[in-house]
Amino acid sequence: KAGVTQTPRYLIKTRGQQVTLSCSPISGHRSVSWYQQTPGQGLQFLFEYFSETQRNKGNFPGRFSGRQFSNSRSEMNVSTLELGDSALYLCASSLQVNEKLFFGSGTQLSVL
Amino acid sequence: SQQGEEDPQALSIQEGENATMNCSYKTSINNLQWYRQNSGRGLVHLILIRSNEREKHSGRLRVTLDTSKKSSSLLITASRAADTASYFCATDRGSTLGRLYFGRGTQLTVWP
Numbered sequence: 001k002a003g004v005t006q007t008p009r010y011l012i013k014t015r016g017q018q019v020t021l022s023c024s025p026i027s028g029h030r031s032v033s034w035y036q037q038t039p040g041q042g043l044q045f046l047f048e049y050f051s052e053t054q055r056n057k058g059n060f061p062g063r064f065s066g067r068q069f070s071n072s073r074s075e076m077n078v079s080t081l082e083l084g085d086s087a088l089y090l091c092a093s094s095l096q097v098n099e100k101l102f103f104g105s106g107t108q109l110s111v112l
Numbered sequence: 113s114q115q116g117e118e119d120p121q122a123l124s125i126q127e128g129e130n131a132t133m134n135c136s137y138k139t140s141i142n143n144l145q146w147y148r149q150n151s152g153r154g155l156v157h158l159i160l161i162r163s164n165e166r167e168k169h170s171g172r173l174r175v176t177l178d179t180s181k182k183s184s185s186l187l188i189t190a191s192r193a194a195d196t197a198s199y200f201c202a203t204d205r206g207s208t209l210g211r212l213y214f215g216r217g218t219q220l221t222v223w224p
Contacts (some may be wrong), residue, residue: 004154031210042217047212056209078159081159090154098212099143103154 002026003015006104013021014097018079021107025072025093032074033101034066037088046089049074078109086111118201118218126223131188133218136181142204145212146178146186149198158186160197160200191222 005024025032033056034046045058049068054070066076070095078085088108092101119134130137135144143162147155161177161184162166165174168175202212212220 006154033210033212035214044213045213050210052190056211057191058211088152090199092155094210097208097210100145100157100160101147101212102157105154108152108153 003102004091004093004102006089006107010107010108010110012110012112013081015081015083017081018031018077019081019109020075020077021089021091021109023074023076023093023104024093025074025091026102029095029102030072031094031097032068032072033092033094034074034076035092036060037082037090037106038086039059040047043090046076081111085109118215120218121216122219122221124221124223125191127191127193129157129191129222131143131191131220133186133199133220135184135186135215136182137201137213138182140201140206141179142206142208144175144184146173146175146184146204147200147214149199149200149214150197150219155200188220191220193222193224196220196222206214 007022015028031050033048036044048056052068063079068074088106090106094101117136145160146158149155159170159175172189177184198217200214200217202214
């Protein structure tokens with residue numbers, strides 16, 4: 001079985017731009033969650049989707065949004081990028097809620 | 113917000129030695145999980161222990177859980193240089209919604 005695939009692997013943007021990150025979960029996994037990882041804040045939960053519905057959202061501003069498609073693939077979007085959005089964005093999928101998350105390699109976003 | 117707090121923040125040992133990492137948390141849980149992360153990559157699930165379990169083994173890994181003290185420990189026996197990574201504990205805070213709360217992690221360095 002293929003693992004969780006995240007694209008792109010690296011991204012460089014400038015302040016004010018927007019970005020879309022993509023995540024393909026493991027086949028059969030309907031739960032997809034997103035995390036932001038920074039040296040200062042550690043791993044912070046962004047949101048979780050199950051069967052195209054956002055079930056849980058972390059404490060991030062409205063500039064951060066996401067969606068899930070009928071094939072369970074997910075995207076997250078960050079608009080009006082700020083320097084502080086520079087981070088490793090990790091997507092994870094799981095068969096059962098809150099159990100054994102399978103993570104992708106992440107998208108390293110740098111905002112200049 | 114963080115849930116788990118790993119201790120120590122950093123651990124440096126020689127190959128062949130045992131490595132013990134601890135995790136404390138603050139709320140009730142359904143389960144506690146340990147993950148490993150190599151620098152700049154995604155997290156890899158190591159082991160899940162449920163709230164009604166006290167100890168679990170997987171290869172060279174041994175995890176204990178003390179719900180009365182709200183703490184867990186991860187023991188890696190006979191460490192190898194390849195075990196060098198960051199180790200995180202994660203809990204669900206008793207929720208069934210798709211969200212895990214991660215600690216700050218322990219950076220383990222195993223010297224050959």
